[in-house]
Amino acid sequence: MALLVSCQGPPSDDCERSCGNVSIPFPFGLTEKCAYNSSFLVSCNRSSSGDPKPTIMFNQTEVRYIYATRSEIEVMGGVAYDCYNTSGRVKNLTIVESYENNLFLISNKNKFAAIGCDTSALITWNNMDISSCMFDCKNGTGLTNGTGYCEMKIPEGMRALTIEVASLDNHTEVAQMNPCSYAFLVEEGKYNFSKTDLLDFGGQEMMMPRLLDWAIGNKTCDEVDKAADDFLCKGNSECVQEYAGPGYRCRCKQGYDGNPYIKDNCTNIDECKAGTHNCKGECIDIEGSYRCPCPNGRRGEYMKDKSTCTAKGSPIIQISVGTSVAGLLMLLLITWIYLEYKRRKSLNIREKFFEQNGGMILKKRISGDRGRRIQAELFKVNELQKVTDNYDKREVGTVFKGVLPDKREVAIKKFKIDQKQTIQVKQFINELIILSQVNHRNVVKLIGCCLETEVPSLVYEYVPNGTLFDHIHNECKSKAITWNKRLKIATETAGALSYLLYTATDPIIHRDVNPKNILLDDKYVAKVAYFGASKLIPMDQNEFATTVQGTQGYLDPEYSETRQLTEKSDVYSFGVVLVELLTGKKIVNEQNKTLVTKSFIASLENETLLLEVLDKNLQLNKVPQDIIQVSKLAQRCLRDKGRERPTMRQVALELEQILAASTNDKHPPVKITSNEAETKCFLDGASEDNEDDYYSIRPTPASSETV
Structure with missing residues (x-):
């Protein structure tokens, strides 16, 4: 990014610093000489009608407020919509915005919101990460239990986004009560949902306020040359170390206020006049702070929450106190020497253990x-x-x-x-x-x-409800884990594995996906665990050689043969987990044979065979459509060749769609008997899990790999 102007502060006092009712503080400016560089230029659109409006980014984005003290700017952003009447769709708008080539980041103080009664709203950021809201007021489904509104937080670091809205059922039955669905990004606290918005949210040009973060240059506080003339955090201004960048931000030091990007503009706050002090009596303002002197000439500070004022005493008392203090100091010195000896000895032992336990690695x-x-x-x-x-x-x-x-x-x-x-x-x-x-x-x-x-x-x-393996293969717990719970657990597990592969900072292959490494909390929320065998994927490789590790029965056959680890390796293991959820049978039996997956795939030839291999604890008279869909998905995951399997992202999205469609499933839940013995079994039954499988860290074969 080429700099047009490089300066320590505003280039002159004659710079215009407002457009309409919006202040334009430095480093922003309306002309090149008044701004820090070209990235901070603001246009002021003065038309014959209405107040002037400031804009940025080629006059496409309206500015509402610029916060120099917080390094934020409030702008107006578009609203995506999808509208219908009784004849079908009449208009649709998708919002696409990018800040890739400028100084702005989308602040995580915004939230993603969607309005509608037959709505699927999707936000994609940085061209790969996706979050969605799907809800149906008529059937009472969705994140807000059918109120017609959904909102969610957004992550840090968003530079580009796409917001899309679509109908789940073409507004067939809700067009009169809700003709349009909307989705948008809005600053926290700037929008409160009202059911009247379902009928009349606003016109097609509706805009919502949002916050953008900004910073100076592309070097962090640790990297920038603080002695350079164009470094802006001067005087009583300091560089904000916790900002992740790119670039650096300034703020006034504690006890000062002003524009931190202008040299000497951060001036002392008089807490005594402002009434923001903590003094119980007199308040004396000092540079960057204040004092609370004790009454009657005593030493210390006389504050509301604590007082350190000392009482006056006679010379004899003062000598006695001094002698006592000297003796106490000598005792403290001897104690300190002894404790320092013990500390150094303990430190040497801890350093030895630290290195032994991999601290240097x-x-x-x-x-x-x-x-x-x-x-x-x-x-x-x-x-x-x-x-x-x-x-x-x-x-x-x-x-x-x-x-x-x-x-x-x-x-x-x-x-x-x-x-x-x-x-x-x-x-x-x-x-x-x-x-x-x-x-x-x-x-x-x-x-x-x-x-x-x-x-x-x-x-x-702490995850209190044990492993998925225990819930599948413990007779009492298996009856309580209904098909809807199993489908939800499978969906959440697939989402976690997809996140590890495609969204985590470094892509991760788990390498040991099995029910013993899936924990459940008290609400049956799945938690993928045990990453001792996992591998970070090199950014420049789709597959790489590694020593074969994993659990028999769940291991990708292609990986076993070639030792070429790919993102499809976890897909095969997850397919085996789906088979175990559907059949309730152990994949590897006492004779160490793995016949369950083969018999399951053979059963997909007709519904009768499939019903026979499904878990009897599901108590099914016929095979529901969602089980058929999950079974076919498991079959695709279990293909011998990795290239013929779906990706984990496709698996996660398909399970999300199956789960959403099965929300209104009518087949009855499994009933748990009230028999006292069986209830005791459910509460106290012994797990078939090996005690080391819970958060286990198991040994792996020796290899030449490095961690």
Whole structure:
């Protein structure tokens, strides 16, 4: 981006700083000499009728407000619509916007909203990530239980977006009550839904306010030359370190106010006059802050929430106090020397364990990307002992439940030490690094780790309802997990795997998708777990060689033969999980044979055969259409050749459509008997899960791979 002007502040005092009723603060300007550079130019459209209107981006975007203190700009954005009458569609508009070649980012203080009674609204950002709202007022479905309105948060870093609206049923029965569906991006708090909007939301030129983030240049605070003349955060202004870029932002230091992009414009705030001080008595303003002097000449600060004022005393008392203080200081010095000795000894032991548990591997990985994507708390051993009552709250195997000081429930997995410790340490660090970069509601969240003990630990969010394997193969639990729950679990799992492959910061192949690695919370929300065997996909490769790992029966046959790992490897494993959800049978039996998938595929020849292999606990008299659709999808996932399988994104979207269509499914839910013994079995029945499968970190075969 070429700079037209480079300066420390506004080039002159004669710059026009408003257009209509909108202020135009520096670094923005109405002319080249008044703006920081060409990217910050604002046009002022002065017509014969109405107030002048400021615009940016080739006069296409109207500006409502420019916030120099927050580095934000409020603009007006279009509304996508899809309208019908009794004859069919009459008009449709798709919104396409891009900020790829300028200084703006779409702020995550906006929300995506949709209005309608027969509506499918889709927002695509950065040309690949998709979120959607689908709802039907007539049947009471949708995210808002049929109120005709849906809204969702948007992520950070959006530079381009497409908003599309369509009808689920061509407005066949709702055209009179709701002739149009709408979708738009709007700033939080600037729009409140009213049911009257279903009939009359506004004209075709309807616009909604939204926020854009902006910054200076393309270098962050760490990269920019702060001594350069064109660096703007000067005087009482500071560079905002937490801004992720590109570019840097300025703000006034604590106790100052003004335009942080103009040198010496951040001036002292007089908290005493403004009434924003915390003094209990007199207030004295000082540069950047204020003082609250104690009455009667005493020392300290006399504030409302606390007072440090000291009482006056006689010389004898002062000498006594001084002597006592000197003795106390000597005692503290001796104590400090002793404690420092113990601290250094403890530090040496912790450093030894830190290196032994893969700390150096972790440091190399963090330094490789400057740690910007690895977000994991580092816990001390005494902290984990405290939250688990000294590891007294055992869940299963080496997993312990704990409650952090902020009330978050966590599961703490203590690592195992055996003869293959070197291989397990690589696996431990691999899972830590991969999960610390993932943020998805259907992927178990890694909170942190502890490396300073002989046995390292990983700290996860607590998922209370066990594994999907346990719910499928435990007789009592299997009766409670109805087909609708199984379909929802499959949809959420596919969405998580699709996210890992196509949306995560670095694409990830799980490599061990099976029901023992899918956890369920108390509302049967699926959480994909165990990433010890997972691999980050090299950005320049569609497939790459790797040592074969995974669980027998779920392993991609093409991967087993060629050792070429591709994104289709997880698709095959997920197809096996679908078969297990449908049949309720173990894929690998006691004789280590995997016949279930073959018999299932053979049963798809007719409905009678399919009904015979379906799980008896589903209590079906005939095969519903959604089960047939899922069965055929599983068949496509299980094709021997990876290129003939669908992608995980296609699998996730197809399951979402099947789930949405089956919302009004009429086949009855499974009834659970009230028999006391069976109820006890349901609540207390022993799991068939191996104790190490819960948040498990299992050893992998030795290989030449590096983590």
